[in-house]
Amino acid sequence: MILDPQRVQDITRNKASLITAISQLFLSELPAMIDSIELQLEQGDKKALSNAVHRLKSALGNFANTSYYQEISALEISALEAEAQQWRVNWLTAKDKLNTLSAELKQMAGL
Amino acid sequence: MDVLIVDDDAVTRLALSAALEEWGFVPILAENGEKALKKLEVDTAPHLLIIDWSMPGMSGPELCKTIRKREDGQFFYILMLTGKEGNEAIIEAMEAGADDFLNKPFDHRVLKVRIAAGSRIVRLEQTLNQLASRDALTQCWNRRMIDELFTTSIAESARKRSAFSIMVVDIDHFKIVNDTYGHAAGDVALKHVVNILNTNLREYDQVGRYGGEEFVVLLPATDQNEAWGVAERVRSAIQFQPTLVGDDISIDLTVSIGIAQFDRGRDTNQTTFFERADQALYTAKRSGRNRIICAE
Numbered sequence: 001m002i003l004d005p006q007r008v009q010d011i012t013r014n015k016a017s018l019i020t021a022i023s024q025l026f027l028s029e030l031p032a033m034i035d036s037i038e039l040q041l042e043q044g045d046k047k048a049l050s051n052a053v054h055r056l057k058s059a060l061g062n063f064a065n066t067s068y069y070q071e072i073s074a075l076e077i078s079a080l081e082a083e084a085q086q087w088r089v090n091w092l093t094a095k096d097k098l099n100t101l102s103a104e105l106k107q108m109a110g111l
Numbered sequence: 112m113d114v115l116i117v118d119d120d121a122v123t124r125l126a127l128s129a130a131l132e133e134w135g136f137v138p139i140l141a142e143n144g145e146k147a148l149k150k151l152e153v154d155t156a157p158h159l160l161i162i163d164w165s166m167p168g169m170s171g172p173e174l175c176k177t178i179r180k181r182e183d184g185q186f187f188y189i190l191m192l193t194g195k196e197g198n199e200a201i202i203e204a205m206e207a208g209a210d211d212f213l214n215k216p217f218d219h220r221v222l223k224v225r226i227a228a229g230s231r232i233v234r235l236e237q238t239l240n241q242l243a244s245r246d247a248l249t250q251c252w253n254r255r256m257i258d259e260l261f262t263t264s265i266a267e268s269a270r271k272r273s274a275f276s277i278m279v280v281d282i283d284h285f286k287i288v289n290d291t292y293g294h295a296a297g298d299v300a301l302k303h304v305v306n307i308l309n310t311n312l313r314e315y316d317q318v319g320r321y322g323g324e325e326f327v328v329l330l331p332a333t334d335q336n337e338a339w340g341v342a343e344r345v346r347s348a349i350q351f352q353p354t355l356v357g358d359d360i361s362i363d364l365t366v367s368i369g370i371a372q373f374d375r376g377r378d379t380n381q382t383t384f385f386e387r388a389d390q391a392l393y394t395a396k397r398s399g400r401n402r403i404i405c406a407e
Contacts, residue, residue: 011130013133015129018129021125022122022125025122025125029122051165061123061194061215061216073194
């Protein structure tokens with residue numbers, strides 16, 4: 001499980017309406033965050049790529065389990081140094097997990 | 112208490128905002144440093160701030176430094192949030208001017224107690240500020256503060272090209288009040304005069320105690336004729352509302368008032384402007400007291 005349900009319950013004090021609102025907001029912003037990462041990867045701007053991953057990491061801090069948060073955090077750091085091809089492979093793995101997270105979040109929020 | 116949340120992530124803003132509301136705070140939101148600075152420009156700006164480290168444009172530490180460069184002496188308690196780890200990040204945040212530091216993702220229970228600690232410090236700072244700017248006896252502004260407001264009012268009048276007048280008010284024969292009824296009664300009389308001043312002035316006028324029984328009143332957007340109307344209201348109210356000390360002592364008071372309107376061509380600085388009003392007060396005293404004199 002990529003989602004950390006306990007964390008979501010903590011930050012929302014387990015209020016159903018707030019879980020729904022926060023989840024909807026995250027899910028609506030997620031495509032733009034992914035697009036931004038892929039655009040920066042395409043353009044080869046390492047600093048901008050790291051910033052785009054940072055934005056995703058900030059949002060994930062509210063939902064994701066520690067291990068996935070650290071995975072994204074490592075991507076943020078490696079964006080500045082790693083070779084683009086290897087970084088892309090790691091990103092695609094992480095991106096798959098975003099789909100899992102989205103599905104888990106929808107289920108938790110009843111969306 | 113208002114809390115300014117500065118974070119570019121909408122989800123974090125929403126989560127923090129909901130938590131703060133539940134803890135009894137009023138969240139004010141800004142999505143970047145530039146917008147945060149705008150929110151801090153108003154008179155009712157929040158003094159407790161939660162700032163994210165990494166934001167597009169101005170970063171959290173840069174925002175902290177900008178806030179700390181303010182020259183108006185206002186205190187802001189800043190809690191910095193960051194995904195960065197390690198002591199170097201803490202040192203950088205604190206050196207930039209943050210008061211506290213919390214790693215993301217954070218435990219909301221920890222945030223709650225940190226914010227509670229921050230709000231206690233902001234309240235303490237406000238109390239100290241109150242003590243440093245108010246006259247302890249009458250609770251009107253003290254001399255230091257009314258001087259500051261005086262300077263600001265002159266600048267504002269010049270900027271807006273609006274009229275600005277001052278009144279210098281002095282209680283007549285106040286020494287006799289102290290000698291006859293004692294200093295405790297004198298204190299009651301001073302509080303009574305300030306109460307009458309506050310009742311008869313407008314919301315945006317400012318009263319300060321300048322010395323023993325002398326008060327300065329700042330009258331923004333007011334020309335000399337309008338100031339005279341305000342002064343006459345104050346003078347007559349004081350004359351016809353004696354100070355009551357206990358059940359059996361009633362002290363009749365009068366005041367003399369000097370008025371001057373700021374004249375950009377003539378008043379080279381605050382001192383020369385004040386001296387014209389003070390000279391008018393002196394003339395009022397010399398010509399019989401219980402009267403108002405406008406400066407030439």
